[in-house]
Amino acid sequence: MGTRLRDMIRSIRACKTAADERAVVAKECATLRNAFKDNDQDFRHRNVAKLMFIHMLGYPTHFGQMECIKLIAAGSFPEKRIGYLGLMLLLDERQEVLMLVTNSLKNDLNHSNQFIVGLALCALGNICTAEMARDLAPEVEKLLHNNNSYIRKKAALCSLRIVRKVPELIDYVMVPATALLTDKHHGVLISGVKLCTELCEGSEVALQHFRKHVISLIRVLKNLVVSGYAPEYDVNGITDPFLQIRLLRLLSLLGKGDSETSDNMSDILAQVATNTEGSKNAGNAILYECVKTIMSIEAIGGLRVLAINILGRFLANRDNNIRYVALNTLVKVVSIDTQAVQRHRSTIVECVKDSDISIRRRALELICALVNVSNVKPLTKELMDYLKVSDPEFKGDLTAKISSLVQKFSPNKQWYIDQMILLMVEAGKYVTPDVTRALVVVISNASELQGYTVRALYRVFQAWDGQESLGQVTVWCIGEYGEMLIDNLNEVEGEEPLTVTESDAVDVVETVLKDIRVSPDTVAFSLTALLKLSSRFSHCADRLKGLILEYKGSVVLELQQRAIEFGSILSKHTNIKTALLERMPVLDEATYYSAKQVEVGVDANQTAKSGPHSNGHAKQPNGVAKHLAPETALIDLLSFLPDEQPSAPHQSSDDALLGSLGANVVTSSVPPLSGGADMLLELLSLGTPAAPPLASQESPLPASSQSSLRSSLLDADPFAVPKGSVVSHVMSDQTHNGPASNADPFANLAPLSKPTAAKNPAFPLLVAMQTSGLKITFEFTKQANSPQTTIIKATHTNLSSSPYSDYLFQAAVPKFMQLQLEPASSNILPANGGAVITQVIKATNNMHGQKAMVMKLRVSFKADGQNNLEQAQVNNFPVGL
């Protein structure tokens, strides 16, 4: 027969250990199963009650689900009561058995006993499925008109659940819901108002409909505000704060985007905002909701001031909960009224240091919304000071916020670099790789600060404690600007002099290299730095080589390959070493940021930047043209890959080569272009699965065998997709400079920068566009008195065998630039480069020194009677234009 519920609970509570408890529960469950099997009716509701208790303890109870359904189908109230309770606890809307209760629910909704109707409504409101909603909506709708308030309020919330499940039923419920707004009973009102809110959120028609009833809502709210003491609904002297808040929320929906409705409610909102007493939580809850409403409707200025003042009071409150909601709301106010929020800045900064993480998070978010160029310095200092003492769990958030603020609002580069170094020292392990990348780009572009930066890094490095980011940046800077450490070049005002020897600098790299805490990526950085130093630190050459070769046997393939290949550069290719190990070309800031914001300006046809633009630099002509062929999509796709992956190798080889030597862990596997330099490129394209170290042993091959080697490499290329485009580019390149470069394997390492250097010492020649049939080069001159203006001489050459007619060249620039095109020398371009067209472009960069020039090119012409169109984007203009 089993025990009583009370006895079972007692025996479970008496258990000393979890094992005892499991044993007791297992025994109870066995008894219950037997009782269910025997279809024991007398004790069914007691058994289900026991099962609910067992369920609450976390034991499986699905075997009792059918019993609940049987109880519901039974006749008496006590049975139904436990049956419905079990249904809500042991089942949820996803169980199929639930279908079996639809009929019982229908019967109970129509039952003459109001308590049974109440039970059915309650169950339906909590676990109703979409199917049940459709089946039972008419019954529930009928009950909305019931003359018993107890039934009406339950029916209102049941309807709420029904329209959540089946939004089409909104129209059906709308009219009966309206009637609830004038109900006298608070329970019905609060349920009805909530239902209407839900309808308004789900349907524009409902929103329009309820705007007509705003007056009755205002009346209800007014009665609550002015009414005297109502003992039944009183909370700390306030009448039914719950209902007031529900009303305010519905008003905020109705007023949003509708100034007339907003006007109607402004009096009552002002009244609530001024008359509600804010010494207790209930009052503050209303004030808080009122502020939210004022902020969301089309409120007049005076009302807004009132709301912001309330938040100001909240912020000064001693109760943490109140301060929390103030911070939370001020974040939303910032965009509307920054000044008002700025006034509370010091309080907000204090909140960042609160011991409660909930407060800290909100405050930090708010601070970030408040920072601008004028206050970034003091605010960053505050945050930085706090970073030193904050909990480890909070440091990640804080570091991310500080770095984004510093990046966004830094008034000058030196300050930016200082702050980033400080950040890496304080919280180096929380600084993410993209933040350090951005820092390296900035350093690379700030030629006058490179010496300062490398020395600053050297100083802080003396106290290095394994911070990965600091290690990487320091090593990279020493690799690139190591000599500035020794000779104190470009000293910045107020900088302390530093005496460092070559060997000291190498010590730093060695420390990072050999630290067990750093990742292989950082070791790779260090190896590259060592290689680079080898061409500048002649005293340490042997030591550098020795350090590199220690990694010859590294178990990390990437490091082993670096060590072996670098070793062979140092021992076998000393004649080209100096050229090879030149300083990394300036990283193009504009390209870096545009690559970072992939979504920005995605004009698939126009964004023709491709190739190693990430390493894009001034010296090399790597303006890349692009065919309006299907493959363009592919190139575009490739150009959006992380910039460590030079995607299409169609510009000068030394560019790609230098790129490979850059600080990034190069993962490109696209085979490089033509020419004997291939070998070297293969050798240097680190991490290329298809580049056997063996390649370094081979001498330049004749053209035929080279192309076969290339094709086999292509076949081995794991990235099969880009093949088509790569081949075509390689081929087209080959026709241009392939044969010539066979004579000297390194012929095209520098040739393109040399002649320009002769012509124009200031700015190198730039190949702005190159396709299989067309080449456009830019030559730059600057007038001494106007640094903003650049005179560009564009030279157009036809590389194909058919002449071009109706040749038209167009260019476009972003808003910060101006452009003036002089007439072209001709509109006919003879075949095979027989003659060239020249055209003078006058470009003015209004953000000279801040932003690099960018230009989009478009060329149209007729060849063999067909119209052709070529487009390209040039974003590798030499620095300083």
Added chain:
Amino acid sequence: MSRKQIRFILLQNRQGKTRLAKYYIPLEDSEKHKLEFEVHRLVVNRDPKFTNFVEFRTHKVIYRRYAGLFFSMCVDVTDNELVYLESIHLFVEILDHFFSNVCELDLVFNFHKVYLILDEFILAGELQETSKKAIIERMGELERQE
């Protein structure tokens, strides 16, 4: 879509034993247990001076401690935290009145009644009745039906 509704209500003691768990959204049993464990861990060691709000996954838990019992409600992050805090208090007052000076044992032995009281207070994740008197009277009427 995140709705402004109560997602679940928990009543746990300091040891983390669940005394009441009401879910207004469908969840697997295993997920419920995991979540009850997490919520308990979040609230149990917080300093009483701290806010009564903790971010929990993509939502927010509003909790309040009464002696050794924690009452927690999980709501939308944009919802009015203060009003839920107030409703927890109202619920506790109702329990206190119903059991005349409620203690944990009352809730253990009469757990089914606690659920019934909750069903009169909150339905479909929404507040249904704000009058303590109305709920107590209703409970009396329901008891008489037994």
